[in-house]
Amino acid sequence: MPPPASGGAATEDELIASISAICATAAPQKLVLGIGDDAAVWRPSRSNLSVITTDALVEDVHFTLAAMSPRDVGWRALAANLSDIAAMGARPVLATIALGVNARSDAGWIRELYEGMALLARRSGCALAGGDVTRSPAISIAITVVGEVRPSNLKRRSGARPGDVIALTAPLGASRAGLRLLTDRPDLAEEPQFAGVLRAFRTPEPQLGPGRWLGASRNVHALMDSSDGLSTDVARLCAASGVGATLDAIPVDVTARAVAERCGDDPEVYALDGGEDFALIAAIAAHAFGYLAGRYALRFGTPLLRIGRIEAERGLRRTNGNAIKPAGWDHLAG
Amino acid sequence: MPPPASGGAATEDELIASISAICATAAPQKLVLGIGDDAAVWRPSRSNLSVITTDALVEDVHFTLAAMSPRDVGWRALAANLSDIAAMGARPVLATIALGVNARSDAGWIRELYEGMALLARRSGCALAGGDVTRSPAISIAITVVGEVRPSNLKRRSGARPGDVIALTAPLGASRAGLRLLTDRPDLAEEPQFAGVLRAFRTPEPQLGPGRWLGASRNVHALMDSSDGLSTDVARLCAASGVGATLDAIPVDVTARAVAERCGDDPEVYALDGGEDFALIAAIAAHAFGYLAGRYALRFGTPLLRIGRIEAERGLRRTNGNAIKPAGWDHLAG
Numbered sequence: 001m002p003p004p005a006s007g008g009a010a011t012e013d014e015l016i017a018s019i020s021a022i023c024a025t026a027a028p029q030k031l032v033l034g035i036g037d038d039a040a041v042w043r044p045s046r047s048n049l050s051v052i053t054t055d056a057l058v059e060d061v062h063f064t065l066a067a068m069s070p071r072d073v074g075w076r077a078l079a080a081n082l083s084d085i086a087a088m089g090a091r092p093v094l095a096t097i098a099l100g101v102n103a104r105s106d107a108g109w110i111r112e113l114y115e116g117m118a119l120l121a122r123r124s125g126c127a128l129a130g131g132d133v134t135r136s137p138a139i140s141i142a143i144t145v146v147g148e149v150r151p152s153n154l155k156r157r158s159g160a161r162p163g164d165v166i167a168l169t170a171p172l173g174a175s176r177a178g179l180r181l182l183t184d185r186p187d188l189a190e191e192p193q194f195a196g197v198l199r200a201f202r203t204p205e206p207q208l209g210p211g212r213w214l215g216a217s218r219n220v221h222a223l224m225d226s227s228d229g230l231s232t233d234v235a236r237l238c239a240a241s242g243v244g245a246t247l248d249a250i251p252v253d254v255t256a257r258a259v260a261e262r263c264g265d266d267p268e269v270y271a272l273d274g275g276e277d278f279a280l281i282a283a284i285a286a287h288a289f290g291y292l293a294g295r296y297a298l299r300f301g302t303p304l305l306r307i308g309r310i311e312a313e314r315g316l317r318r319t320n321g322n323a324i325k326p327a328g329w330d331h332l333a334g
Numbered sequence: 335m336p337p338p339a340s341g342g343a344a345t346e347d348e349l350i351a352s353i354s355a356i357c358a359t360a361a362p363q364k365l366v367l368g369i370g371d372d373a374a375v376w377r378p379s380r381s382n383l384s385v386i387t388t389d390a391l392v393e394d395v396h397f398t399l400a401a402m403s404p405r406d407v408g409w410r411a412l413a414a415n416l417s418d419i420a421a422m423g424a425r426p427v428l429a430t431i432a433l434g435v436n437a438r439s440d441a442g443w444i445r446e447l448y449e450g451m452a453l454l455a456r457r458s459g460c461a462l463a464g465g466d467v468t469r470s471p472a473i474s475i476a477i478t479v480v481g482e483v484r485p486s487n488l489k490r491r492s493g494a495r496p497g498d499v500i501a502l503t504a505p506l507g508a509s510r511a512g513l514r515l516l517t518d519r520p521d522l523a524e525e526p527q528f529a530g531v532l533r534a535f536r537t538p539e540p541q542l543g544p545g546r547w548l549g550a551s552r553n554v555h556a557l558m559d560s561s562d563g564l565s566t567d568v569a570r571l572c573a574a575s576g577v578g579a580t581l582d583a584i585p586v587d588v589t590a591r592a593v594a595e596r597c598g599d600d601p602e603v604y605a606l607d608g609g610e611d612f613a614l615i616a617a618i619a620a621h622a623f624g625y626l627a628g629r630y631a632l633r634f635g636t637p638l639l640r641i642g643r644i645e646a647e648r649g650l651r652r653t654n655g656n657a658i659k660p661a662g663w664d665h666l667a668g
Contacts, residue, residue: 012467014441015441015444015467016467018441018445019444019445019448019464019467020464022445022448022449022452022462023448023452023461023462023463023464025452025456026451026452026455026456026460026461026462027428027455027456027459027460027461027462028461029461030427030428030459030460030461031428031461031463034461034462034463034464035462035463035464035465036464040428040430040463040464042427042428042461042463042480044378044379044382044384044427044482045378045379045381045382047379048378048379050378050384050480052428052430052463052478052480053430054430054431054432054464054465054466054476054478055432055466056432056433056434056466056468056470056474056476058434058468058469058470058471060471061468061469061470062468093364093376093378094361094364094365094374094376094386096374096386096387096388096478097388098388098389098390098432098476098478099390100390100392100474107348107349107352110349110353111352111353111356114353114356114357115356117360118356118357118359118360121360121361122359122360122361125361125364126360126361126364127357127360127361127362127363127364127365127368127376128356128357128360128361128368128369129357129365129368129369129374129376129386130350130353130354130357130368130369130370130374130388131369131388132388132389132390132476133346133349133350133353134390134392134395134396135392135395136390136392136395136472136474137392137394137471137472138470138471138472140390140434140470140474140476142388142390142432142466142474142476144386144388144430144432144478146376146384146386146480148378
């Protein structure tokens with residue numbers, strides 16, 4: 001696609017295309033995989049691939065201090081990056097953190113933020129290798145995670161083929177439901193039956209185990225994480241693979257569905273447009289799906305959810321033929 | 335040192351000590367070197383070391399759009415990180431960028447920023463491997479650079495020994511002089527004889543060649559970059575090595591000295607407290623200094639500057655015995 005005109009408004013995807021073109025002028029031969037997937041990849045030695053991903057959280061854009069403790073902010077910031085590592089079929093090695101702090105974040109606040117990151121890092125076998133602390137008008141946390149993967153296990157977004165089953169490692173919408181309660185319905189946020197969606201919003205679990213497991217199967221053709229809403233993310237996987245898709249099931253988290261009912265919302269919108277669920281989306285050879293799904297359920301105790309099919313015809317639609325418009329999170333939209 | 339009390343004001347060094355203790359609880363065995371040096375180090379395979387460093391620039395803290403074009407901002411942000419790679423004796427492999435943008439930075443602005451980074455990245459053999467663009471109240475650019483180095487060439491801050499010569503790869507103060515002109519003396523900033531210090535401020539040159547060259551010598555015991563002012567940086571090198579130092583020469587950039595004279599400033603203050611010069615500071619075995627300095631001058635066409643001596647007695651002083659107080663840049667000071 002052409003780069004957006006100078007000064008014009010650009011969507012995130014347009015801007016990234018433009019940035020990619022500029023970045024491709026600088027030493028691209030050092031990279032196995034550059035901008036556009038969940039992580040970039042290089043080869044530090046013959047038998048290893050390293051992957052790297054960066055993601056930033058900004059106060060009042062991605063989190064508010066009203067709804068989250070510093071521990072939660074630290075956990076969530078690291079979780080978003082670990083999810084990108086999971087989406088490559090890789091395991092995390094280390095994280096670095098560039099932290100911008102203001103007057104509202106004193107030394108105690110910063111320590112709690114790091115404790116939240118350390119909690120998740122320990123569970124994930126990821127070292128915290130330091131970084132940079134600087135003053136900033138708004139609190140910002142930019143985390144970079146490096147991971148490693150056997151060359152044969154690396155999964156990209158671009159390998160999906162017509163006929164593949166599209167599968168999800170978890171139902172969606174819980175994170176959006178949690179945010180909805182915290183933002184608009186503090187009365188419901190107190191009810192114990194909704195604790196799960198608050199946890200999903202504050203301390204989401206990156207799917208590192210499922211990511212490595214799926215990465216190890218040659219019948220998994222493409223893998224990415226669902227961080228910007230299912231509609232946006234499946235559209236990106238399809239665009240990277242030069243294919244389209246029909247979705248016949250949108251699995252919504254049970255508690256998220258209950259929240260939607262109490263709030264008068266459409267639960268599918270939570271799943272399609274919510275984002276931040278960090279489930280993995282896989283394109284799997286149709287002939288292998290049944291066998292893989294059985295083994296997956298035995299290994300992880302949860303089902304591998306079939307949600308649709310990859311097709312040669314571009315675009316994203318439902319079984320009845322209605323188009324699905326990507327309406328998830330655009331980080332540059334106002 | 336004990337961690338600062340919760341809620342209390344902490345200096346940058348105190349806070350980093352506190353953060354290090356928390357980070358050490360998360361998978362430290364994956365790291366060869368953690369927080370506290372110019373970069374963290376891990377071993378992706380038997381024969382390789384990888385190094386990683388993160389540094390963030392924030393609008394109105396580290397740069398102003400009035401004094402710098404987006405190209406300059408991009409160049410400078412990457413230069414600060416490449417300088418940390420140089421300070422490990424390593425070569426850069428790739429960079430990732432987490433960019434926070436606001437309404438003042440449209441798509442054209444962002445492209446120019448990336449073009450500035452790509453310019454320096456090409457010269458440095460560093461790939462730009464992508465990253466993340468998000469909205470933010472102030473423009474912020476957090477860059478992470480990964481480099482690689484032979485295990486025998488890795489240089490830390492902690493290897494300085496009493497008797498070592500302290501050497502600098504370039505005179506200091508030019509960046510501070512450039513900032514002084516741009517901030518307070520726009521009339522002088524127009525004069526062509528001062529162009530060098532504006533260039534030093536806007537597009538500083540990370541010393542990658544000298545860093546790798548010094549890294550390859552076993553007589554170089556410690557290496558770091560001078561980014562926060564000579565007084566602060568030499569004090570950090572000494573603290574990491576458990577030694578002290580006497581400085582007998584503070585080499586000030588010739589143009590910076592001329593700027594200081596026109597502005598009525600003390601030129602040594604530019605060098606001692608200015609920062610952002612990105613010269614390298616090396617502790618070199620005294621018996622080898624003369625030989626190394628001769629070869630260095632032949633190789634790079636500039637002298638390796640002797641500025642003092644490492645001593646067993648802690649603290650930093652001048653030849654006359656007067657203490658030098660670290661008064662450089664503390665990123666958390668108000």
